[in-house]
Amino acid sequence: xxxxxxxxxxxxxxxxxxxxxxxxxxxxxxxxxxxxxxxxxxxxxxxxxxxxxxxxxxxxxxxxxxxxxxxxxxxxxxxxxxxxxxxxxxxxxxxxxxxxxxxxxxxxxxxxxxxxxxxxxxxxxxxxxxxxxxxxxxxxxxxxxxxxxxxxxxxxxxxxxxxxxxxxxxxxxxxxxxxxxxxxxxxxxxxxxxxxxxxxxxxxxxxxxxxxxxxxxxxxxxxxxxxxxxxxxxxxxxxxxxxxxxxxxxxxxxxxxxxxxxxxxxxxxxxxxxxxxxxxxxxxxxxxxxxxxxxxxxxxxxxxxxxxxxxxxxxxxxxxxxxxxxxxxxxxxxxxxxxxxx
Numbered sequence: 001x002x003x004x005x006x007x008x009x010x011x012x013x014x015x016x017x018x019x020x021x022x023x024x025x026x027x028x029x030x031x032x033x034x035x036x037x038x039x040x041x042x043x044x045x046x047x048x049x050x051x052x053x054x055x056x057x058x059x060x061x062x063x064x065x066x067x068x069x070x071x072x073x074x075x076x077x078x079x080x081x082x083x084x085x086x087x088x089x090x091x092x093x094x095x096x097x098x099x100x101x102x103x104x105x106x107x108x109x110x111x112x113x114x115x116x117x118x119x120x121x122x123x124x125x126x127x128x129x130x131x132x133x134x135x136x137x138x139x140x141x142x143x144x145x146x147x148x149x150x151x152x153x154x155x156x157x158x159x160x161x162x163x164x165x166x167x168x169x170x171x172x173x174x175x176x177x178x179x180x181x182x183x184x185x186x187x188x189x190x191x192x193x194x195x196x197x198x199x200x201x202x203x204x205x206x207x208x209x210x211x212x213x214x215x216x217x218x219x220x221x222x223x224x225x226x227x228x229x230x231x232x233x234x235x236x237x238x239x240x241x242x243x244x245x246x247x248x249x250x251x252x253x254x255x256x257x258x259x260x261x262x263x264x265x266x267x268x269x270x271x272x273x274x275x276x277x278x279x280x281x282x283x284x285x286x287x288x289x290x291x292x293x294x295x296x297x298x299x300x301x302x303x304x305x306x307x308x309x310x311x312x313x314x315x316x317x318x319x320x321x322x323x324x325x326x327x328x329x330x331x332x333x334x335x336x337x338x339x340x341x342x
Contacts, residue, residue, distance in 0.1 A: 027053045028267040029076060031068075033061040033083025033172065034254070035209055035229070038287040042081070045283065046274060052267050060207050061087045061172030068096050068259060078262040079271050082126060084172025084208075085115055086179065088255035089321025092122035097257040100269060104276035104295070112294035115253045118318055125253040126275060127284070127291035130310045131176055132249055134212040134230025134240040135222040145221065150246040151181070151193070154222070159200045162221030164211035166204060167338070169330055172252065173208025173226055178329055179320040180250025183313055187329075194337050204341055216240050226252060227305040228290040235288050235303055244310040251312055254291060 028046075032039035036058050043056045059067065061083030068077060068091055080088070080097075091097045099121045105113060112125030135148065145162075148154055154163060166174035181190040202220060205211055211223025212230045216238035223230070230242035256275060258268045274280060281293035285301040292304055300306075319325055 026051070026267075027055060028264050028271060029078045029262075030054050030056045030271065031064050031077050031080045032056055032058050033064055033080065035232070035287070035289065038284055038289040039082075041283070041287040042275070042280075045280070046271060049274070050267075050270060052270065054271075060166075060170045062168070062170040062175065063206075065091055069094065072096055072260075075259050075261040075263070077259045078264045078268040080257045080259060081271070081275060082254050082256065084176050085123065085125065085253040085255040085317060086175055086321040086326060087172055088123040088257050089115075089119055089317060090323045090326055091257060092119040093321070093323050096260055097122040098260045098262065098265075100258050100272060102269075102273050102276055104273055107278065107296060108276065108294045109292075109296055111253055115255060115317070123255045123257040124272075124276070125294045126256045127254040127281070127289075127293055128251060128307070129226040129228045129254070129291045130244060130249055130251045130305055130307065130312060131173070131180055131225075132227040132230065132242060132244045132305075132310075133222055133224045134215060134227070134233060134242050136215045136218060136220075136239055137241050138239045139215075139218060139221045143221070147241075147243075148222065149243060151184070152247070154200065154224075155193070155196050156200075159221065161200065161202045163197070163200045163224065164203050164205060164214050164220045164222070165201060165224035166208045166211060167206060168333055169338075170206045171208040173229075174204075174224075175326070175330070176226075176250050176252050177224055178333060180313060180315065182329065183250065183316060183320075184248055191332060191336050194333070195340075198337055198341060201341070204338070212240060226291075227310075231290045231303050231305060232288045235290070242305060244305065246311070248311045248313045250315045251307070253317065 065087035115125040168174035209229040212225040214220040215223045216233040233240040278295040278297035281298035290304040
Protein backbone atom coordinates (compact mmCIF):
# COMPACT_ATOMS: atom_id res chain seq x y z
CA UNK A 1 0.00 0.00 0.00
CA UNK A 2 2.87 2.35 0.84
CA UNK A 3 4.52 1.67 -2.54
CA UNK A 4 1.32 2.65 -4.32
CA UNK A 5 1.06 5.84 -2.27
CA UNK A 6 4.67 6.83 -3.04
CA UNK A 7 4.11 6.25 -6.76
CA UNK A 8 0.98 8.35 -6.75
CA UNK A 9 2.73 11.10 -4.79
CA UNK A 10 5.65 11.22 -7.21
CA UNK A 11 3.29 11.40 -10.18
CA UNK A 12 1.36 14.23 -8.53
CA UNK A 13 4.54 16.28 -8.04
CA UNK A 14 5.79 15.61 -11.59
CA UNK A 15 8.73 13.54 -10.34
CA UNK A 16 7.68 10.16 -11.67
CA UNK A 17 10.40 8.37 -13.61
CA UNK A 18 9.61 6.56 -16.86
CA UNK A 19 10.57 2.94 -17.11
CA UNK A 20 13.95 2.38 -18.85
CA UNK A 21 12.18 0.72 -21.78
CA UNK A 22 9.96 3.78 -22.31
CA UNK A 23 12.94 6.11 -22.21
CA UNK A 24 14.88 4.00 -24.69
CA UNK A 25 11.96 3.93 -27.12
CA UNK A 26 12.13 7.67 -27.57
CA UNK A 27 15.86 8.29 -27.84
CA UNK A 28 18.86 7.72 -30.09
CA UNK A 29 22.57 7.94 -29.31
CA UNK A 30 24.34 9.27 -32.40
CA UNK A 31 27.95 9.97 -33.24
CA UNK A 32 28.31 12.38 -36.15
CA UNK A 33 31.65 12.59 -37.96
CA UNK A 34 30.80 15.43 -40.34
CA UNK A 35 31.12 19.18 -39.77
CA UNK A 36 29.25 20.28 -36.65
CA UNK A 37 26.85 22.51 -38.64
CA UNK A 38 25.44 19.63 -40.71
CA UNK A 39 25.45 17.40 -37.61
CA UNK A 40 23.23 19.88 -35.80
CA UNK A 41 20.94 20.37 -38.81
CA UNK A 42 20.47 16.63 -39.31
CA UNK A 43 19.80 16.12 -35.61
CA UNK A 44 17.20 18.92 -35.44
CA UNK A 45 15.45 17.77 -38.63
CA UNK A 46 15.22 14.15 -37.48
CA UNK A 47 13.93 15.08 -34.04
CA UNK A 48 11.26 17.29 -35.62
CA UNK A 49 10.12 14.62 -38.08
CA UNK A 50 10.32 11.56 -35.81
CA UNK A 51 9.75 12.84 -32.30
CA UNK A 52 12.81 10.82 -31.24
CA UNK A 53 15.27 12.60 -28.93
CA UNK A 54 18.79 12.48 -30.38
CA UNK A 55 21.82 12.60 -28.11
CA UNK A 56 24.45 13.71 -30.63
CA UNK A 57 28.22 13.78 -30.13
CA UNK A 58 30.54 15.15 -32.83
CA UNK A 59 33.78 13.17 -33.24
CA UNK A 60 36.24 12.66 -36.10
CA UNK A 61 35.97 9.25 -37.74
CA UNK A 62 39.25 7.93 -36.32
CA UNK A 63 38.17 8.95 -32.82
CA UNK A 64 34.78 7.33 -33.36
CA UNK A 65 36.30 4.03 -34.44
CA UNK A 66 38.48 4.02 -31.31
CA UNK A 67 35.47 4.79 -29.08
CA UNK A 68 33.25 2.15 -30.67
CA UNK A 69 36.00 -0.44 -30.34
CA UNK A 70 36.68 0.47 -26.70
CA UNK A 71 32.98 0.18 -25.85
CA UNK A 72 32.35 -3.01 -27.81
CA UNK A 73 31.23 -5.02 -24.75
CA UNK A 74 28.84 -2.30 -23.60
CA UNK A 75 28.02 0.01 -26.52
CA UNK A 76 27.06 3.59 -25.64
CA UNK A 77 26.34 4.47 -29.28
CA UNK A 78 23.45 3.36 -31.50
CA UNK A 79 24.44 4.77 -34.88
CA UNK A 80 27.44 6.44 -36.48
CA UNK A 81 26.66 8.86 -39.29
CA UNK A 82 29.20 10.31 -41.74
CA UNK A 83 32.96 10.38 -41.71
CA UNK A 84 35.24 8.66 -44.18
CA UNK A 85 34.44 5.12 -45.18
CA UNK A 86 37.74 3.47 -44.23
CA UNK A 87 37.12 3.45 -40.45
CA UNK A 88 33.52 2.34 -41.05
CA UNK A 89 34.85 -0.56 -43.12
CA UNK A 90 37.37 -1.37 -40.42
CA UNK A 91 34.61 -1.39 -37.82
CA UNK A 92 32.61 -3.71 -40.08
CA UNK A 93 35.52 -6.11 -40.52
CA UNK A 94 36.07 -6.09 -36.75
CA UNK A 95 32.43 -7.08 -36.15
CA UNK A 96 31.62 -3.81 -34.38
CA UNK A 97 28.70 -2.89 -36.60
CA UNK A 98 25.43 -4.56 -37.50
CA UNK A 99 24.22 -5.93 -40.84
CA UNK A 100 21.24 -3.92 -42.08
CA UNK A 101 19.73 -3.87 -45.56
CA UNK A 102 17.73 -0.68 -45.83
CA UNK A 103 14.69 -0.54 -48.08
CA UNK A 104 16.35 2.61 -49.50
CA UNK A 105 19.28 0.73 -51.08
CA UNK A 106 17.76 0.63 -54.56
CA UNK A 107 17.61 4.44 -54.61
CA UNK A 108 21.36 4.86 -54.09
CA UNK A 109 24.28 5.52 -56.42
CA UNK A 110 26.35 2.48 -57.40
CA UNK A 111 29.31 3.61 -55.27
CA UNK A 112 27.08 3.73 -52.20
CA UNK A 113 25.66 0.27 -52.91
CA UNK A 114 29.17 -1.15 -53.41
CA UNK A 115 30.18 0.24 -50.02
CA UNK A 116 27.27 -1.67 -48.49
CA UNK A 117 27.92 -4.87 -50.43
CA UNK A 118 31.65 -4.82 -49.69
CA UNK A 119 31.01 -4.57 -45.96
CA UNK A 120 28.41 -7.32 -45.81
CA UNK A 121 25.80 -4.55 -45.41
CA UNK A 122 27.41 -3.35 -42.19
CA UNK A 123 27.87 0.16 -43.57
CA UNK A 124 26.51 2.21 -46.47
CA UNK A 125 27.59 5.27 -48.44
CA UNK A 126 25.80 8.53 -47.63
CA UNK A 127 27.92 10.98 -49.65
CA UNK A 128 31.19 11.22 -51.56
CA UNK A 129 33.92 13.79 -52.00
CA UNK A 130 37.38 14.13 -53.53
CA UNK A 131 40.57 14.91 -51.62
CA UNK A 132 42.57 18.02 -52.41
CA UNK A 133 43.33 21.28 -50.67
CA UNK A 134 42.17 24.82 -50.23
CA UNK A 135 44.56 27.75 -50.15
CA UNK A 136 44.12 31.37 -49.09
CA UNK A 137 44.49 33.40 -52.28
CA UNK A 138 45.17 36.65 -50.40
CA UNK A 139 48.02 35.14 -48.39
CA UNK A 140 49.53 33.53 -51.49
CA UNK A 141 49.33 36.76 -53.45
CA UNK A 142 50.74 38.85 -50.62
CA UNK A 143 53.69 36.50 -50.06
CA UNK A 144 54.31 35.83 -53.74
CA UNK A 145 53.67 32.08 -53.60
CA UNK A 146 52.84 30.15 -56.77
CA UNK A 147 49.49 28.39 -56.96
CA UNK A 148 50.09 24.74 -55.90
CA UNK A 149 48.45 22.58 -58.55
CA UNK A 150 50.14 19.26 -57.78
CA UNK A 151 51.17 17.21 -54.75
CA UNK A 152 54.80 17.93 -55.68
CA UNK A 153 54.20 21.68 -55.39
CA UNK A 154 53.44 21.36 -51.68
CA UNK A 155 57.12 20.52 -51.07
CA UNK A 156 58.27 23.97 -52.23
CA UNK A 157 60.53 25.41 -49.53
CA UNK A 158 58.67 28.74 -49.67
CA UNK A 159 55.66 27.02 -48.06
CA UNK A 160 57.52 26.20 -44.83
CA UNK A 161 55.09 26.65 -41.95
CA UNK A 162 52.20 27.49 -44.30
CA UNK A 163 50.47 24.08 -44.50
CA UNK A 164 48.12 22.36 -42.12
CA UNK A 165 46.71 18.85 -42.36
CA UNK A 166 45.09 16.56 -39.83
CA UNK A 167 46.58 13.65 -37.93
CA UNK A 168 45.54 10.39 -39.65
CA UNK A 169 45.06 8.67 -36.29
CA UNK A 170 42.12 10.91 -35.40
CA UNK A 171 41.03 12.12 -38.82
CA UNK A 172 39.51 10.09 -41.62
CA UNK A 173 40.38 12.90 -44.03
CA UNK A 174 44.07 12.61 -43.23
CA UNK A 175 43.96 8.82 -43.40
CA UNK A 176 42.42 9.13 -46.87
CA UNK A 177 45.32 11.43 -47.80
CA UNK A 178 47.84 8.92 -46.46
CA UNK A 179 46.22 5.98 -48.24
CA UNK A 180 45.81 7.98 -51.45
CA UNK A 181 49.50 8.94 -51.56
CA UNK A 182 50.50 5.32 -50.96
CA UNK A 183 48.34 4.26 -53.92
CA UNK A 184 49.63 7.06 -56.16
CA UNK A 185 53.35 6.79 -55.33
CA UNK A 186 53.91 3.43 -53.68
CA UNK A 187 54.34 3.09 -49.93
CA UNK A 188 58.05 3.88 -49.51
CA UNK A 189 57.89 6.85 -51.88
CA UNK A 190 54.74 8.13 -50.17
CA UNK A 191 56.45 8.12 -46.79
CA UNK A 192 59.49 9.86 -48.26
CA UNK A 193 57.08 12.50 -49.58
CA UNK A 194 55.31 12.87 -46.22
CA UNK A 195 58.61 13.26 -44.38
CA UNK A 196 59.59 16.06 -46.76
CA UNK A 197 56.13 17.62 -46.49
CA UNK A 198 56.49 17.60 -42.71
CA UNK A 199 59.02 20.43 -43.03
CA UNK A 200 56.24 22.65 -44.40
CA UNK A 201 53.48 21.54 -42.02
CA UNK A 202 52.85 23.96 -39.19
CA UNK A 203 50.28 21.80 -37.39
CA UNK A 204 48.60 18.40 -37.51
CA UNK A 205 45.04 19.01 -36.36
CA UNK A 206 42.58 16.56 -34.80
CA UNK A 207 39.72 17.35 -37.17
CA UNK A 208 39.94 16.85 -40.93
CA UNK A 209 38.24 20.12 -41.88
CA UNK A 210 40.17 22.26 -39.37
CA UNK A 211 43.17 22.98 -41.67
CA UNK A 212 41.16 24.85 -44.31
CA UNK A 213 39.23 26.71 -41.62
CA UNK A 214 42.58 27.92 -40.32
CA UNK A 215 43.53 28.98 -43.85
CA UNK A 216 40.23 30.85 -44.13
CA UNK A 217 41.05 32.75 -40.94
CA UNK A 218 44.53 33.60 -42.23
CA UNK A 219 46.27 31.37 -39.68
CA UNK A 220 47.74 29.15 -42.41
CA UNK A 221 48.26 29.44 -46.13
CA UNK A 222 46.84 26.08 -47.13
CA UNK A 223 44.89 23.15 -45.72
CA UNK A 224 44.92 19.60 -47.08
CA UNK A 225 41.24 18.60 -46.91
CA UNK A 226 38.36 17.21 -48.88
CA UNK A 227 37.60 19.70 -51.61
CA UNK A 228 34.01 20.20 -50.47
CA UNK A 229 35.33 21.49 -47.14
CA UNK A 230 37.38 24.09 -49.01
CA UNK A 231 34.35 25.01 -51.13
CA UNK A 232 32.33 25.49 -47.93
CA UNK A 233 34.78 28.18 -46.81
CA UNK A 234 34.54 29.88 -50.20
CA UNK A 235 30.74 29.84 -49.85
CA UNK A 236 31.13 31.57 -46.48
CA UNK A 237 32.93 34.42 -48.25
CA UNK A 238 36.52 33.54 -47.38
CA UNK A 239 39.31 33.86 -50.01
CA UNK A 240 39.77 30.11 -50.37
CA UNK A 241 40.38 28.32 -53.67
CA UNK A 242 39.92 24.56 -53.94
CA UNK A 243 42.46 22.51 -55.90
CA UNK A 244 42.38 18.94 -57.23
CA UNK A 245 45.97 17.58 -57.46
CA UNK A 246 47.31 17.14 -60.98
CA UNK A 247 48.84 13.70 -60.28
CA UNK A 248 45.46 12.35 -59.20
CA UNK A 249 43.76 12.03 -55.86
CA UNK A 250 41.69 9.76 -53.70
CA UNK A 251 38.18 10.25 -52.50
CA UNK A 252 35.94 9.35 -49.62
CA UNK A 253 32.65 7.58 -49.41
CA UNK A 254 31.17 9.10 -46.29
CA UNK A 255 29.38 6.25 -44.59
CA UNK A 256 26.85 5.26 -41.95
CA UNK A 257 26.82 2.27 -39.62
CA UNK A 258 24.59 0.83 -36.91
CA UNK A 259 26.60 -0.23 -33.87
CA UNK A 260 26.36 -3.88 -32.83
CA UNK A 261 24.56 -4.04 -29.50
CA UNK A 262 22.73 -0.73 -30.06
CA UNK A 263 20.35 -0.12 -27.18
CA UNK A 264 17.89 1.78 -29.40
CA UNK A 265 18.01 -0.44 -32.47
CA UNK A 266 14.62 0.44 -33.95
CA UNK A 267 15.41 4.16 -33.71
CA UNK A 268 18.83 3.56 -35.25
CA UNK A 269 17.15 1.88 -38.22
CA UNK A 270 14.70 4.78 -38.44
CA UNK A 271 17.60 7.27 -38.68
CA UNK A 272 19.40 5.04 -41.19
CA UNK A 273 16.43 4.90 -43.58
CA UNK A 274 15.64 8.59 -43.07
CA UNK A 275 19.24 9.73 -43.77
CA UNK A 276 19.19 7.94 -47.14
CA UNK A 277 16.12 9.83 -48.39
CA UNK A 278 16.57 12.20 -51.34
CA UNK A 279 14.86 15.11 -49.60
CA UNK A 280 17.07 14.76 -46.52
CA UNK A 281 20.29 14.65 -48.55
CA UNK A 282 19.11 17.58 -50.68
CA UNK A 283 18.98 19.68 -47.50
CA UNK A 284 22.68 19.18 -46.71
CA UNK A 285 23.61 22.16 -48.88
CA UNK A 286 21.64 24.37 -46.47
CA UNK A 287 24.36 23.67 -43.91
CA UNK A 288 27.02 24.45 -46.55
CA UNK A 289 27.86 20.77 -46.96
CA UNK A 290 28.77 20.34 -50.61
CA UNK A 291 29.44 16.61 -50.91
CA UNK A 292 27.93 14.46 -53.64
CA UNK A 293 24.79 12.81 -52.19
CA UNK A 294 24.32 9.04 -52.37
CA UNK A 295 20.63 9.08 -53.25
CA UNK A 296 20.30 9.25 -57.05
CA UNK A 297 17.32 11.60 -56.78
CA UNK A 298 18.91 14.04 -54.33
CA UNK A 299 19.82 17.51 -55.55
CA UNK A 300 23.55 17.88 -56.23
CA UNK A 301 24.74 21.27 -54.95
CA UNK A 302 25.99 23.45 -57.82
CA UNK A 303 29.11 24.21 -55.76
CA UNK A 304 29.99 20.53 -55.22
CA UNK A 305 33.28 19.43 -56.82
CA UNK A 306 32.21 16.93 -59.49
CA UNK A 307 34.07 13.65 -59.93
CA UNK A 308 34.05 14.02 -63.72
CA UNK A 309 36.16 17.20 -63.37
CA UNK A 310 38.80 15.57 -61.16
CA UNK A 311 41.58 13.05 -61.89
CA UNK A 312 40.57 10.32 -59.44
CA UNK A 313 42.55 7.21 -58.60
CA UNK A 314 40.79 3.85 -58.37
CA UNK A 315 40.78 4.04 -54.59
CA UNK A 316 41.01 0.56 -53.06
CA UNK A 317 38.50 0.76 -50.22
CA UNK A 318 38.68 -2.96 -49.42
CA UNK A 319 42.46 -2.92 -48.88
CA UNK A 320 42.80 0.44 -47.12
CA UNK A 321 39.66 -0.03 -45.05
CA UNK A 322 40.97 -3.36 -43.71
CA UNK A 323 41.99 -3.34 -40.06
CA UNK A 324 45.54 -4.70 -40.49
CA UNK A 325 46.45 -2.38 -43.37
CA UNK A 326 45.12 0.71 -41.62
CA UNK A 327 46.90 -0.18 -38.39
CA UNK A 328 50.21 -0.77 -40.21
CA UNK A 329 50.06 2.54 -42.10
CA UNK A 330 49.19 4.51 -38.97
CA UNK A 331 52.00 2.90 -37.00
CA UNK A 332 54.47 3.75 -39.76
CA UNK A 333 53.16 7.33 -39.91
CA UNK A 334 53.66 7.64 -36.14
CA UNK A 335 57.23 6.35 -36.38
CA UNK A 336 58.42 8.21 -39.45
CA UNK A 337 56.32 11.37 -39.58
CA UNK A 338 54.43 12.00 -36.36
CA UNK A 339 57.46 11.43 -34.14
CA UNK A 340 59.31 14.30 -35.88
CA UNK A 341 56.29 16.58 -36.33
CA UNK A 342 56.86 20.26 -35.82
